[in-house]
Amino acid sequence: MSNKYNFDYLDELEAEAIHILREVAGQFEKPALLFSGGKDSITLVRLAEKAFRPGKFPFPLVHIDTGHNFEETIDYRDRMVARLGERLIVGSVQQSIDEGKAVEQKGKNASRNALQTVTLLETIEKHQFDACIGGARRDEEKARAKERIFSVRDEFGQWDPKRQRPELWNVYNGKIHKGENVRVFPISNWTELDVWNYIRRENIELPSIYFAHDRDVITRNGQLMAASPFVNMDEEDIVERKKVRFRTVGDISCTAAIASEADQIDDIIAEISQSKISERGARMDDKVSEAAMEDRKKGGYF
């Protein structure tokens, strides 16, 4: 793409994402935007504003709430929804557990991450969503590197990597049968650094846990985990107060912090540029096996 009119790489990524969001609006009856409170979905919200304002979003925001949240994320979510004046739907993992549809994991490394899939699929079914917009990026993980921007899922939310539709030029085929739905990833082509550079350029506010702060943590499997009632701790776990920040925001029980002094966005960008560990390196859910993400996607995960 020509840059003769000062169209740089962030402009190009932004224009592509807006195009994808508008295709969702045009092609689907009941889309939704999956909002986790993380920087990627916050970026999606900004892009949706650019795609549809001064009109309303043609979709609600949907939060699959594990109940094991960082308080800061929920505060942020509620303030953001109030500012936007858009509709928020919350799918509760706790409720899925209470109704017996999902079973809490046991043991020291128990997490509600996997249970999100149950609640997500239930929420999709209940509201008859035919498209769910998510903030996944292809640079995160090698199974994601293979996924289409419009990714068709069957009635059970399953991804079949062998039966993906060819996706050519910037034409997206959103035709589906009843019961199927499409996961749409508008920032597929962004890297973690692109997201941060965009957040800086657009001056987007983020939940405070992304910035360095003092927190009680324990060290487990070489990772720093927040000392929280949602993390199963025993006498072997030693609580220490450290200056940390989070690179991703997920369920508190599976999201590790990193030791960091970066309390300004410029410092964070400098830190990521030099980092030798990928952001999913701090996600316990990806550590299970080489095909952990592929297997979860086949089962209906984002």
Place this chain on the structure above:
Amino acid sequence: MNILKFFTAGSVDDGKSTLIGRLLYDTDSILADQLEAIQNANRKNDDGTVDLAILTDGLRAEREQGITIDVAYKYFQTDKRKFIIADTPGHIQYTRNMVTGASTANLAIILVDARNGVVEQTIRHSYLVSLLGIKHVVVAINKMDMVDYSETVFEAITQKYKSLAEELKLQDVTYIPVSALKGDNIVHQSDRMPWYNGESLLHFLEQVDTDVQEESDKARMPVQWVIRPQTDELHDYRGYAGRVVSGTFKVNDKITVLPSGASSTISKIEFFDKELEEASSGQSVTIHLASDVDISRGDTIVNSSALPQESKLVEADLCWMDTKALDTSITYLLQHNSKVTKCKIAEVVYKVDINTLDKHAADEFKLNDIGRVVLKTADNLPFDFYGESKANGSAILIDSRTNLTVGATMFRALAD
């Protein structure tokens, strides 16, 4: 800084995934935990070094078989450019995946094994590059370490390829001798080939000028969505949202809406909280018109002084992408930008043998077949020829029984 999208053509035997792995590795784009995961993997090179190809094979089946089945996208960046790599499979049974990866690329890297030279597969991959209209080609002559870094071998292959490039009308072709395995001329200039005075592959990719795209300057914007807040304050607000696919629209330009043919003038161009004087190819904007015109999703706004072709019959190149063969008796859906219309394949003009480039008559069109057809659409299509505009000159075919994308088409000529 801008973005260069490129794709790599070659088979696993040519060291394609190794080349990509090498680019990522030598630009420090592989992070410690990813490297650790590769080192823990069971696959190693014969000499015990880490198999860089594992980096791009993302699916279990690919790792098991040691081949690339589907397109994988990889990202890296230097201080000059952001790069998006479409790593595509080279085997003939995955031609459709290569076409997919090539459709969004500005540049193609064609891998040639120095020991084998230009082979059937090279011809096939180069044909696809010319079919998809990729303007820049790098012929990476790989495995130079296996031929003693011989200049004679490199020159012979270069000469052979030049005649192929001429036949396929490939315009900008660059030849680089490399060894992906050893890292010669990938990121760093190799001192093992003093006879080669050109750039390393990465240096070339950083410099290549993609601004000189011979893309159309005719202004086109397919309408994706109509923004109508319908609030008290913005009662009469009506904005046409879309992405400009070619040319530049300016405020006060006279425009025509197709297929209706209605005309108006641009009163305002908006981008979120900004008003723009103009919007050019690639930008997603909202256009306002001076008069009330009936416009909805699927319509195209064009500059009135440069109208596109308009027809229900068009000659197009077709790449068939479904396991179920083309059926000329049924009606498909054709999706051209935001427009979807019914479509039949009125005639198969010829099929191309993509290994020899021979054209021949055919009754059948099966998975991975490529050839020329006549498309007949229910509605008038406002299009440009693919050679002029990729975005407005291409479309996909959808089988409405399965909803699968079954064909990729590139508009080439008017049909009578």
